[in-house]
Amino acid sequence: MFAHVNVRPATMPSILGGLTARHANCITSEFHYRKGSEIYGEKEPAEYVYQVVSGAVRSYKLLSDGRRQIGAFHLVGDIFGLENAETHRFTAEAVVDTDVRLIRRMSLERVADSDFALARNLLIMTTSNLQHAEDHMLLLGRKTALERVAAFLLEMDRRLTGVGVVALPMCRRDIADYLGLTLETVSRALSKLHGYGAVDFLGSNQREIMLIDRDQLSRLDN
Amino acid sequence: MFAHVNVRPATMPSILGGLTARHANCITSEFHYRKGSEIYGEKEPAEYVYQVVSGAVRSYKLLSDGRRQIGAFHLVGDIFGLENAETHRFTAEAVVDTDVRLIRRMSLERVADSDFALARNLLIMTTSNLQHAEDHMLLLGRKTALERVAAFLLEMDRRLTGVGVVALPMCRRDIADYLGLTLETVSRALSKLHGYGAVDFLGSNQREIMLIDRDQLSRLDN
DNA sequence: CGCTTTGTTGACACTCGTCAAACTAAGTGG
DNA sequence: CCACTTAGTTTGACGAGTGTCAACAAAGCG
Structure with missing residues (x-):
């Protein structure tokens, strides 16, 4: 399954507009998650930002009785887990065996105050998440x-x-x-x-x- | 139209964290919308950002056959119509007779590149809209x-x-x-x-x- | 080649939508 | 001031669309 997926880092849009490593002063590394395993949980502190290298990820919320709403699927190249609060608002799990790139997160304040271009990228990514959510509300409601x-x-x-x-x-x-x-x-x-x-x-x-x-x-x- | 425009010192939490007038180099003025009247339409160019002074506003999307999904209500003090793309993604209408404060919008690029604190406020507001939409997806879906x-x-x-x-x-x-x-x-x-x-x-x-x-x-x- | 997981299909139930009527409140003009 | 209209709300009867439960089929896996 998914035997032909070959990752080509060079052709993938680099995370945070290519600014991560040198601007955010952080380590990027890759990590593998097996199908069904949790990447982070809702309300956990947000330590990293993630990018899907191969595979797919689901982000969801649960009600107390187990009803689940998946807010988004993250596919190859997508960035997820981007929070500017201190904690994640979704649980993220690997849909299939998945490789992700991790970037240690900086506090929003330091990021936004230290780099204009990065601040703009954060805003653009957040807005694109917002737009997706807005469209999805229409789908779910009507x-x-x-x-x-x-x-x-x-x-x-x-x-x-x-x-x-x-x-x-x-x-x-x-x-x-x-x-x-x-x-x-x-x-x-x-x-x-x-x-x-x-x-x-x-x-x-x-x-x-x-x-x-x-x-x-x-x-x-x- | 624009008959009642009167500029007023801020008696409520001022828009964009108190940074608008002097930092964004723009005019703020008040305007009245009668119950049911449209403030802006989906896909219209986003010229202004708005803050509810009194009354209430609904933001919605329509399907081709008229089904409507209201994405948010904006109450006194709320800021709405904040886009970083060039066009609005919702239609906004006054729910009741409503006074709004208008601020002429700058292009995102100039804003984010000219003022750290303002860029951060934009991100915080966008994130709070995103969080509301995420919670609302759970409500609508489950x-x-x-x-x-x-x-x-x-x-x-x-x-x-x-x-x-x-x-x-x-x-x-x-x-x-x-x-x-x-x-x-x-x-x-x-x-x-x-x-x-x-x-x-x-x-x-x-x-x-x-x-x-x-x-x-x-x-x-x- | 069994066993488990995932997907499909059918029968039925139930929540919610549709249609209609009655009712209240508010606005309008004589 | 009061019929009349209009807009909004509530409630009932009914039906459609989707959920629930169950059986079965297909696919993955040891």
């Missing part, structure tokens, strides 16, 4: 199950390859908890999309490769 | 109607007075579109909470004053 799944496939296609071929790293339950649905509803929506011809499945391994018809999905997505 | 309404009342109490007495400026439809419900479901949830003794209504005017039992509501909220 879209139907079919629209959510269509939007999800389009998002993953855009972020993974952008060519209409998607190999999802996450399972149905993860998708469901991202979309505010149950895994059964996600499965049914995918079957329906398959029936419409908007999605085709290649190979019959568990983590199927999907061929998606972006025009058709876009029409469903509003 | 909470029941009753839990959403309970959480809403607690949020409004906290932000308006914090003493368990709430006078909501917005109508049932606004609440519904904020919580991802219908107005009927909101009304039923409030009736149920009233039945539980978690909410009491004072006076019988339209915009009732509510007495809320925060302990009881907190138990429902998870």
Whole structure:
């Protein structure tokens, strides 16, 4: 599984706009997390910022009775765990075996006061997280199950390859908890999309490769 | 339009941490919006940043068929319309007759590069918007109607007075579109909470004053 | 080749949405 | 001042969409 993923550090957007190592005066190192293992927990002190080198990560919140809302998936190249408070607001777990680059975090005050460009990058990244959350609120509050799944496939296609071929790293339950649905509803929506011809499945391994018809999905997505 | 503009010394927490006028080199002025009128539209260029002086504002997104998701309510003292891209990502409307203070916006680049403290304030405000959106995703994705309404009342109490007495400026439809419900479901949830003794209504005017039992509501909220 | 995990599908239940009616409050003009 | 209108709220009846529970199939794995 994921045998062909080859990391090319040189082609990956470098963390914090290429400013980390020399400006933040910190050590960057790589670390491996096995599928399902926790990278950090909600309310833990935020010591590091992370970048996905290979694999995928989910960030989620829990209610007291175990209901889970995944706020975002972090894919290759994405930065996550960026907080300017002292603690993490999500739990982060590896969706599959995942390599991450770690950067020891500085306090926000020192960062923002010491480097204009870095401060701007922090703001840009935070804003892009905010924008994603804003769009996701619309999805969670107002879209139907079919629209959510269509939007999800389009998002993953855009972020993974952008060519209409998607190999999802996450399972149905993860998708469901991202979309505010149950895994059964996600499965049914995918079957329906398959029936419409908007999605085709290649190979019959568990983590199927999907061929998606972006025009058709876009029409469903509003 | 712009008939009542009058410049005033700050009697409330001044915008952008008291740095606007002298640091951002801009004019602050007040303006009045009548109930229901639009302050800015989604995708319009972001020329100003706003602060609520009196009244209340809703920020929302629409789907093509008219479904609406309110992302946030802005109450007295709140700053809104803060974008670092060139355009607004929400439409903003006055919920009731509302006075706002306007500050002409600078481009993000110039702001962040010219003032450390201002850059930090921008980041702090953006982060607090992000945190609200993250919490709201959990509500929209995973909470029941009753839990959403309970959480809403607690949020409004906290932000308006914090003493368990709430006078909501917005109508049932606004609440519904904020919580991802219908107005009927909101009304039923409030009736149920009233039945539980978690909410009491004072006076019988339209915009009732509510007495809320925060302990009881907190138990429902998870 | 069993065993476990993940995904699919069906039957059914239930929450919430839809539609409709009654009611209250507020605004308007004669 | 009072009918009349308009906007907003509440409540009921009903139905649709999604969740729940269960059975089965498929895939991964030792």
